[in-house]
Amino acid sequence: MSPADFSPLAADAARLHEATALAELQRSGLFDAHHYRSENPDVAERGLDPLLHYHRHGWREGRRPNPYFDPAFYLAENLDARTAGIDPLLHYHTIGEAEGRRPILIFDPAWYRARWNVPPEEGALAHFLARRRSGETSPIAEFDSRWYLETYPDVAAAGMDPVEHYMVQGFRENRNPSAGFDGRFYRQRYLRGDPEANPLLHYLRHRDEPGIHPTPPGDETSLPREMRRNTRPGPFFEEVQPIPAGLAPLARVLAFYLPQFHACAENDAWWGKGFTEWTNLHRALPRFSGHYQPRIPRDLGHYTLEGSAVLRRQIALAKGAGLGGFVFYYYWFNRRRLLDRPVEALLADQTLDFPFCLMWANENWTRRWDGMEREVLIAQDYREADEGALIASFARHFADPRYIRLAGRPLLFIYRAAQIPGGAATIARWRALFQSAHGENPLLVMAQSFGEEDPRPLGLDGAVEFPPHKLTAGLTPINPKLDLFDTDFTAEVYDYEALAKNSLAAPPPDFPLIKTAIPGWDNDARREGQGLVVQGATPARYQAWLERLIEAARARPFAGTALVCVNAWNEWTEAAYLEPDVHFGAAFLNATGRAIAGLAQPSTPTALVLVGHDALSHGAQHLLLHLGRYLARVCGVQLTFLLGESGPLEGEYGKVAPILITRDEASFAAALRGLYHGKGVRRAIVNTAAAAAHCPELVRQGITPILLIHELPQLIREKQLQEAAKAAVRVAHQVVFPAAFVRDRFATLAPLPPERARILPQGLYQDIRFSPEARRRLRRGLGLGPEAVLAVAVGYGDLRKGFDLFLQVWRALRRRGRHVHLAWLGRVDRQIATYLDPEIAAAKVSLTAHFPGFCDNVAEWLSAADALLLPSREDPYPSVMLEAAAAGLPIIAFAGSGGAAEFITARAAGEVVPFADADAMARALVARTRALPSRAERLRRAAAAAQASPFGDYAEALLQLACPELLGISVVVPNYDYGRFLPARLAAIFSQTYPVREVILLDDASRDDSIAIAEATAAAWQRDLRIVRAGENSGSVFAQWRRAAELARGDFLWIAEADDSAEPRFLERLAAALAAAPDPILGFTDSAAIDAADRVLWPHYRAYYAASAGPGALAADDVFTADGFARRFLAERNLILNASAVVWRRTALLGALARADDLADYRLAGDWRLYLEALAGAAGGSVAYVAAALNRHRRHDASVTAGTPRRRHLAEIRALHRLAARRLGGGKILRARQEAVLRDIAEALGGKGQGSVEE
Incomplete structure (x- = not known):
């Protein structure tokens, strides 16, 4: 071949090479023609092909093919590309990205691919360019696009690319690229305050140098930092909390x-x-x-x-x-x-x-x-x-x-x-x-x-x-x-x-x-x-x-x-x-x-810190809020919320407990030190994988965390939380999952020992009920008749929630000729809405698809609906599923999407269809709504579902996991016409330092204003009080006791008589004694005697114990065998002088009540009768005693004792002496002692008539 023939061939090869390169760049998604024209008006004015111009000339002139590729930067950083003399964008696409080379300083392809789980067949930069305005993804770890848009809503409202805004304008306005970067600090310390210097770019270039920090180091102290710390709420901050009415001052x-x-x-x-x-x-x-x-x-x-x-x-x-x-x-x-x-x-x-x-x-x-x-x-x-x-x-x-x-x-x-x-x-x-x-x-x-x-x-x-x-x-x-x-x-x-x-x-x-x-x-x-x-x-x-x-x-x-x-x-x-x-x-x-x-400090053995990642109005944040609300209002747990960021729910959190916002590791550690030393916090509940990174620091500070995992691996990878989750699992005392599906999927990401993994389905925290009136009203607004079928889906409309599959279900219904209405309740992702706009428009035109956006009346929609669709691809355990069941709706979900399948199968609550099969979901919906239930049947279903998912059980189970040594104690206050004492009595209960399972007021048809007083007192204390009111008076204290034991849910029961009182650590001390005793039947403390005006009559009963049972009797904390206690302290006299001082094992009390069939015969000594029944002759069991006078026994002038005829008083004691002798033996010696006691009592009753301790 001659040289003359070579030139055309070379030209053809060059043209072919160029055409191939251009086609490759066109397919890559890396060339933005609109951007190129707008940034280079000379190209637009001359009518030049932008891609061809860039490929031949533009990169040599430093012109950018998209906002995130800088030819000059790329060539300066990559010698091989520079010496090859080829288009750097093509080099990046074919070689550079796979090797982790950056197209610009603010894009890290290797990090991006791993962080956002980019499919192997898609380029990382192309993936980002398609999403850069949405805020869903960030180009580097140091820039948080979602945070930027949430923090600066003007940028979000303008629909701007958050990174581009920051790089062009934001850094000049002292805006920060993420919560973990303080631009003002960085500019002042490293850039001499230069307003034109970009702090983030400087940090990216110098981050590995000693002494370079994105935020003030936590261990540094300075006068400005002290000023900043001192002029903000600190770890001991409290809102004003007036003492509730009913508490008499100690001084x-x-x-x-x-x-x-x-x-x-x-x-x-x-x-x-x-x-x-x-x-x-x-x-x-x-x-x-x-x-x-x-x-x-x-x-x-x-x-x-x-x-x-x-x-x-x-x-x-x-x-x-x-x-x-x-x-x-x-x-x-x-x-x-x-x-x-x-x-x-x-x-x-x-x-x-x-x-x-x-x-x-x-x-x-x-x-x-x-x-x-x-x-x-x-x-x-x-x-x-x-x-x-x-x-x-x-x-x-x-x-x-x-x-x-x-x-x-x-x-x-x-x-x-x-x-x-x-x-x-x-x-x-x-x-x-x-x-x-x-x-x-x-x-x-x-x-x-x-x-x-x-x-x-x-x-x-x-x-x-x-x-x-x-x-x-x-x-x-x-x-x-x-x-x-x-x-x-x-x-x-x-x-x-x-x-x-x-x-x-x-x-x-x-x-x-x-x-x-x-x-x-x-x-x-x-x-x-x-x-x-x-x-x-x-x-x-x-x-x-x-x-x-x-x-x-x-x-x-x-x-x-x-x-x-x-x-x-x-x-x-x-x-x-x-x-x-x-x-x-x-x-x-x-x-x-x-x-x-006399109230305890907010520092108790069961003080808890609840850790969340922010206070935004999303499902996990609402769950943490309601968990805190239940633990504080029902159980009386001393709480503190510790959040990584603020948000719209911050005010609601603050109504429940003190709230601390800690935006960096140093402030989080400082807050923990304050809680540990100032409030005695030793336990934490950490909510979500997003907050899991705090678990190691909690452990370092001496606080034991349990971790709640609600997320599935895909989301954890998207948020780049894998390493934090793994570290958290290594140190968490327990890891709690809402369903086995979530546990098993999480185990593929971060394996954990089976003994530390717990399945605990969350309960229903919303008060959701089927409302026929709401159904009529909302359906009327939609133009739906009573026979029309309406199915709803709820959530943020993105791919994870399956918004596109929801539209496919609508299309499948249309193909089948079914006139079924669908409604999506929630905002739709902007990018998804852009791609699916034609389908959304078609669905709207049909008048059978409704898109009301964010709704604060979801309960009304659930009443109006006939089924709930869960088209999610990934949804661990959606709360709306519980809410729909409580509204009486069948639920249709995809298999393999989360915990919904377990819920539906276990409760026969709907139907599970193959994963992502929209046709199958449509068929299931038609089958499930072919015959709509009657109003009565729907109400029955709703009530049954609500009872099957009590939030209290979930909250109490978490409390038990966090504080495994806790005894489940129910408190019941029997009351009849004691309204004047209820403020102080309830205050004494609500101020206990030990959490309880519940507080119940058992009112025996009082004639005074007891109910109103009790309700006002509970409201003042911000505590929940269950009031059970009898239709007519029972006439029997022990009928009330039996009712109390039947109503209570705790393993232990404190029957706190309405006119008595107690010190704040009564339950704490007695629970510790019960926990240490083998198989305890009951425990009690000594009492101080007070009169009707709260004046102390006797500071304790030790002298009486010594006179009755010998020197040293009940002078110190002790544990007795049940039978041994009865022999020494119940055979002759009843030395449990006040029933309010006692905490029973509930089953033991129920058993004693069932066996003591003569209890109704006792007007004065029924409690003594029950103690003997429970303890005398018992084959096992024990009695725990605390010698401190933590109970306050009110003694009235006109008491039952004083009003009981002498003859009956003595007859009851004789009967109990005979019972004790039969159960305990003891022969003539015991009977002689009993006779001596009886003579003393007879003499006291015959002499003064009142005033002895026994009265």
Whole structure:
């Protein structure tokens, strides 16, 4: 062949090669002609073929064939492509993508293919380009398209490609590419704040270099980070939780009240115009790591005490916390008063119904805030000529009916009593003036401050602690341990717990002393790093301190009153306040209330954290919300929600329990530390594979998780959660699946031991019922007659939910000539809607397909429908399936799509058809709706289905898995006309630290307003109370007991009589004793005896036990054999003195009730009869006893005992003696002891008639 012939052949080969390349690029999906024309108007203007232009010239000129391929970048990164001189896009398509080469910095083909499960025959970049505007997929791990669209709805509304928006405009607007990337932080730290520098691109280029972080490192501390942490809700945050009505305070607690929150002429002159306490607050800063400053008020804001509006709100908060009054600082200088508006507003308005008293702040005012301590602003001169006016000023306040009096005497505190000239003589002169001029004899109490502690030399009635004065004595500052930000910091810092221990360890003095607690102390706002800080206060530590002070005050009352003070209500610039702030919320206020009312801290052995990935309004999030709601309202579990992101359901979560949002690993770990140490959390329920990544950190923090898996492998792979799921399974205590299908499929992804895999179908949490009225109304709106058939499908309309298969079912019905209506309830995916638009339009035109979009009335649609379709390709255990069954609908689902097939088969709830077979689904629908059920039959089906899926069983089973040591305890309150006692009785039950299975009020046809009171009390406590009301009075306590045992679902039963009460840890302590006892029949605690007014008659019954059964009897916790207990404590007397102190094994009580056929013969001693029946002569079993007096036994003057004739009283005891002798043996010795006891009782009844313990 000659050279002349070669040239045409070469040209042909080149043309063929080019044609092949162009065809390959055309098929690849990588060339976007529209993009190329719009970005290169010269090509469009000249009418050139865009692909041909790109292939011949464009790539050499750096022109992009699509937004995600950069020829210059690709050639710079790939030497072989550059030296080959070929089209880089073709190289990428044929070679580069398979080898994981990037077409642009922001697309990772290897990661993308694995993350989004791209089919092998499809290119990763082509797959993304087809979906880039939908937000369904992300090009790299560092960019979260879905998060971007949800976080920036303006981008979503514009239909823009989220990545393109960020790269062009978003980064300049300080928008973040994902929740895990902080663009502001990154730009400031690494890009010198350059607004034109793209933080994400810089990070992708330098991510492997030391010190490069996408967000502030969790272990770094800085003043700005401390400020950010301190000005947001923290792990101990609580909303205001007033003490429910019905709880009597254990002591009277007063809070010191600072009035310096209104302007006055003197402060204007001394400190500047408009000065109030708030003026200094902004000066506070975190001076070291962990230093809680600044303090920002929340509920009341930066208020001004002009008028009474703020004071009214403060009183409402204080009353809700059970406080017994305010102690107003009173400023009186030589007949001149300052800062008097709050107390004058109080005096002027009797509707401000709250007790108060005064503390005379009698020291000179100086400039000590700004270091000028010797400059006196206003002096206290103690002129004798002014004494009458001073005493009259105090007496004017004493005359107010709200002024606090103890033993009839007004209470007056004096701040610096030692500064009063003349000391005791002056005080005596003032007392005489009080008496002669005003007829008053006040209790004069000095504050222990500045080294002055003993009131006796001054002739005063007592002292009040005024911490931190005196409590820092002997303590070593912790300054050497601090990580300082402020190198000029000279303040002394003390540990809060050490201060509290100092307070509690101090021996009682020989004079009356009122103890005081502080919720914290830090005067940085006044002294700016040169004052005193008490570091480490938490609500739990404060409550524990206050509880101990209340306990001490009850043992050593002041003037006949158990009295404690708190410093202070509102000392904001000294960080000593109970008013809610931004960081803790009302946690310290609530802790005060719990201490006053004797309620436990929100730290119990069964405190739980419920972990979810966000608060969006989707199925898994609703499940977690309802789980929390049930556990809190029905069982009384102390909960905290821990979520990775916020969302529309956040408010609903917050109504159930405290909620913490932790968007990164560092904040999640910090929150766990707070929950572990502050609330005693040791167990967690982690909801969904999306939250599974938290399981290892939970375990590291000492919290045992159980993991709920709702997802199938396909979705887990799509969300790239495989590794997190595998790590979670390795550490989770139990892994819970809704169906065996889900478990088995998950096992292909992350195998787990069978003993740690549990099948637990979720229950129905919605109140779904078939409503004929809703059926008529909705069908009328659709134009459907009563005979028309309507089937519905529910969910987000995408391929996973089978929206396309739903349309195929509609077409199959049309082909079969069936006039069946279908409705899809839910939004349809935008991309799916675009592809299927012609089919959707045809279905709409037919008037037999309905697409109402998102519906908040799904229950009404289910009533209107005749069947539920589940066309999903993958749906683990859809909630709508339970809802449809509860509405009486048959369900039709595909085999192999999830747990629906198990549900339908097990309950005969519909039909399962071959996977993705739309024709089979259509046929099944026709067959199932050929004959529609009657209204009565549909109601019957609905009721049966609802009863078969109780959500309570599911929630309780999860609680048992999370806390396997829990006993299932039901609480039943038998009641007849005891409405006046129900608030306190129910409060004692609702405040138990131990979760219960249920609380039931068993009302025996009360004539009073017991039902309304019980309902109001339960509502106040936000607890569920099942009320069972008898039509007529049974006339028998034990008929009520039998009914209680039959109604209860728990293994154990506490019959809590309506007029008795209990300490918060009654069940906790008794349950622990029962759990430790072998085969327990019952357990009980000692009791304190109280009268009708809640006054303690006897703190315990130990003396009676010792007198009846010998020294040491029931003096310590113990476990007895059933028969042994009966011999020692029931054969002669009944030493279980109050039935409310007992928790029964329910089956044991039922058995005793069934065997004791003579129970109706006993008016007085029926409980003794039952104890003997259950225990005497028992072959096994035990009795658990707790010696602490945790039950409160109310003893009435007109008791059953007192009203029982002497003869009958003795006859019942004789009968029980005979029964005990028959069951226990014991012969003559036992009978002799019984006769002696009977004589003693007869003598007591014949003598006093009442007043003995046995009564």
